[in-house]
Amino acid sequence: GESVGLHLPTLSVQEGDNSIINCAYSNSASDYFIWYKQESGKGPQFIIDIRSNMDKRQGQRVTVLLNKTVKHLSLQIAATQPGDSAVYFCAEKVWGGSYIPTFGRGTSLIVHP
Amino acid sequence: SAVISQKPSRDICQRGTSLTIQCQVDSQVTMMFWYRQQPGQSLTLIATANQGSEATYESGFVIDKFPISRPNLTFSTLTVSNMSPEDSSIYLCSVKGQGRQETQYFGPGTRLLVL
Numbered sequence A: 001g002e003s004v005g006l007h008l009p010t011l012s013v014q015e016g017d018n019s020i021i022n023c024a025y026s027n028s029a030s031d032y033f034i035w036y037k038q039e040s041g042k043g044p045q046f047i048i049d050i051r052s053n054m055d056k057r058q059g060q061r062v063t064v065l066l067n068k069t070v071k072h073l074s075l076q077i078a079a080t081q082p083g084d085s086a087v088y089f090c091a092e093k094v095w096g097g098s099y100i101p102t103f104g105r106g107t108s109l110i111v112h113p
Numbered sequence B: 001s002a003v004i005s006q007k008p009s010r011d012i013c014q015r016g017t018s019l020t021i022q023c024q025v026d027s028q029v030t031m032m033f034w035y036r037q038q039p040g041q042s043l044t045l046i047a048t049a050n051q052g053s054e055a056t057y058e059s060g061f062v063i064d065k066f067p068i069s070r071p072n073l074t075f076s077t078l079t080v081s082n083m084s085p086e087d088s089s090i091y092l093c094s095v096k097g098q099g100r101q102e103t104q105y106f107g108p109g110t111r112l113l114v115l
Helices: none
Strands: A002-004 A009-014 A019-024 A032-038 A045-051 A056-058 A062-067 A072-077 A086-093 A107-112 B004-007 B010-013 B019-025 B031-037 B044-050 B068-072 B075-080 B089-096 B104-106 B110-114
Touching (some): A072 A086, B004 B089, B044 B068, B044 B075
Parallel strands (some): B010 B110
Antiparallel strands (some): A002 A009, A019 A072, A032 A045, A056 A062, A062 A072, A086 A107, B068 B075
16 A cells, blocks of 8 residues: 655555556646656666656556646556565656756655565 | 766765765766755755856755866766765766756765764
């Protein structure tokens, strides 16, 4: 289930289940969104991105969904594996605007074998 | 994507001392960024470092505390000066993707503990 801890929200799933990580963004002008994965002891790694002219984009085992009406972004991970355990951050920005994205709070995904 | 390395990967320092963190990129990049990530938190931008000009600092960060060098297009340093335990954090170097790429890529981070 999903819970809010002292710092980061946490999502716990069983290996093989599908995971859905949610992100609400704040700037209605944002039109470019990125998901990052940060494993323990490492820097954030780019997973997948989406521009606002799309509402869905698929990668390898990952899908990002964008709902501009409610300013909501989600990352779906299919057949979650223990190696998917990490903190996931969404980031938003205006394409062609400031080079600096705004990062979300992050969600900790824990995958139980 | 660029390959980014940082040194040191971690350090334990005494309060009042300073630590310089190095960031090396395997390709020439115009813009480099330094972030701080406190335990269990998201990323906070410290400054943007452009080659040939002074770094641009975000609100709450000043040059005296976090001096930055950017001597060429593949290298930058961030110094954490006169450290206190509140500076204990992960410090991340980041670069913008090449050309029209809008994505940022991150180094592995430097884990700093100040006693």
